[in-house]
Amino acid sequence: MSVINTSYVDITTFFLVGLPGLEHAHIWISIPICSMYLIAVLGNFTILFIIKTEPSLHEPMYYFLSMLAMSDLGLSLSTLPTMLSIFLFNAPEISSNACFAQEFFIHGFSVLESSVLLIMSFDRFLAIHNPLRYTSILTTLRVAQIGIVFSFKSMFLVLPSPFTLRSLRYCKKNQLSHSYCLQQDVMKLACSDNRIDVIYSFFGALCLMVDFIFVAVSYILILKTVLGIASKKEHLKALNTCVSHICAVIIFYLPIINLAVVHHFAQHVSPIINVLMANVLLLVPPLMNPIVYCLKTKQIRVRVVAKLCQRKI
Secondary structure, eight states, rough: OOOOOOOEEEEEEEEEEEESTOOGHHHHHHHHHHHHHHHHHHHHHHHHHHHHOOOOOOOHHHHHHHHHHHHHHHHHHHHHHHHHHTTTTTOEEEEEEHHHHHHHHHHOOOOOOOOHHHHHHHHHOOOOOOOOTTTSOOOOOHHHHHHHHHHHHHHHHHHHHHHHHHTTTTSOOOOOSSOOOOOHHHTTBBSSOHHHHHHHHHHHHHHHHHHHHHHHHHHHHHHHHHOHHHHHHHHHHHHHHHHHHHHHHHHHHHHHHHHHHHHHHOSSSOHHHHHHHHHHHHHHHEEEEEHHHHHHHHHHHHHHHHHHHHHHH
């Protein structure tokens, strides 16, 4: 911390929080947290490895699934340093620049995951609505182009954020309310005008909301297409291809909606509830997505089991 004048000090270090009131148990809480990170990282690497090494899975649906796995890996690795620092080493301090960098990666990979879920909903609609032209429309080149476009969109959408946060002046307060840095959390500590950040934060939330609306529209169109199919057996077969993606959408968006509701309508809720919900928001999707896809997607499940049996032999 560097002294600017006698009236205030300029903050260069922030303090994150673990679970308020349970600081004495952080070392024990770190065990399930580390286990969750390990499963998330191994699970998503397994998905990527299976898709890369199995030529039969070189199809649009699985390319998009690999994008989801990469965004989940990015989310996990973005939050891992501060979570381990707090719960395992009891070191909640983080420099302002490191905080802004973490915020960039967390928001960037969150926006990317939202975009990938939107792409996957369109993929499912196209596969059900027009199966004969599916592979001719979603060629490997087109899938790659879609992935690059949405990756750049996610990066450019959040790129100004660390710079706008860095331009703010922080004094007196340096205690954040989560176990990692979020734009909404950091900008509240500023003692200078943060209107640009407030507007920018609202715009980011609006983008996620638009993605969710388009995902919902895609499923309305899917349901309309499925209901137009005469056979009940075909109904179930078509809907079964969407189960894994629906689970992924719920796992990603439900914690965001819950956290937004708590922040806006339950401001006097216990701090531990806020921290838990925020941790669930970034810990659970990378953990559960590979498990859901391994359990519900036969092509992935069979190949994972086959690889494990080969290793045992």
